[in-house]
Amino acid sequence: MSEKLSTEPYKGVRDFYPEEQFVHNYIRETMAAVAESFGYSEYSASILEPSELYSSKGAANEEIVNEQTYTFTDRGKRQVTLRPEMTPTVARMLAAKRRELAFPLRWYSVPNVFRYERPQRGRLREHWQLNCDIFGVTEVTAEAEIISLASALMHAFGATSEDFEIRISDRALLESIFTELSVTGDEKATVMRLLDKRAKTENFMNALTEVLGERARELDDRLSRASSSTALESLLSTLNERGIHNVSIDTSIVRGFDYYTGIVFEVFDTASENNRSLFGGGRYDNLTSLFDTEPLPAVGFGMGDVTVRDFLETHNLLPEYSSSTDLYLCSASDDVAEYIEEVARELRSEGLNVEVNLLDKKVGEQIKLADKKKIPFVMCIGKDEAESGTFSLKHLASGEEKEVGLKEIATAIFS
């Protein structure tokens, strides 16, 4: 009579069963470790923000705010939004404590962010995104550091320099050309979008002419001539000196958001079956303008876990699952149950993760269960062991057994 509930997770979000959680942890831990190795400190915040943070002008792209956020009214009649990105939150946090913070500031976070849109490969409604930013540095050294970090991150995931390429560009270049050709604000946005998709657009010039008329040809001409800037050249050579050679200047890289003010970059997968932008970032010096009048120079990037997972998958770099449990204790006789618990307590105090059988099953079944859970070691305990104090420690992958006393177990497993 009663309709049963669906076991599907909510549209566009994922369940993380232990195997997936393992990969998820690996991704997050790798991100954190690399960021910290460059001196970045972790921060965090609630997933809930007042909606004004995103609806204010300049905070983000308008469509995202109006149609692509999870927004609701709380019981106190406040408009609340599940954060669609982390940047406005950092801006808020920075502006609040600006005077007390020690600049330059290096911060990172791996928050989950939400976007109400139609799910597809590489894009879900919820994902975790590494946000890495350096605040308070005007010089191009900040870009060099951020891109070095991004590159180091790719290598930490097991990628080689052939697996990905970094393309850099400079918004300032575009801006100066826009000014010369007196391109208006609305036109700018459209042109940026066109440039972003240039490689994919067949009749790029026609589309460009529709927006700019006669200025289209001139814009294209200037773009191809002024395809670099001193800042870009300097950045490129710095990165090369640091051994990063899979970098190139590409003026078609503009990034979607308006808030970038200078150098932008994007990292691409070179594999033909996954040939697309993995992540990117750039300089945005007007970040805190919503809260503050004094500009704050910032350079950063965002990297999503879904794209990383796809990348790892296509390049065969996913880590193999292993249980966090080290040892499974099988019971060979039910009157030694408390003795087994005692052994478990002792081993846990030595730092081992120990799981104890609770069911009345045959030893063979118990071992099968432990193996299915990918627990590396098992030990059967019955009357003999309780009396002698020596155990047979079995390594499931190899099938090898070793006679050990209680005090030798931890070292046998850790080695």
Added chain:
RNA sequence: GUGGCUGUAGCUCAGCGGUAGAGCUCCCGGUUGUGGUCCGGGCGGUCGCAGGUUCAAAUCCUGUCAGCCACCCCA
């Protein structure tokens, strides 16, 4: 928001007008306190849902819902 593809057992899928299938998983067995392999047996489906065509529909048609992919847009 637009377009394409797909919904059959817990999972992956075959069947494409004539009584619902395979592999994997799961459960039981191949006697004693040692798993993976092998062998035998078993559980399990209103063929997404609702209409229609037909003597007969998982199969053909229409609608609907869901999922995937692409576009739009972009973290």
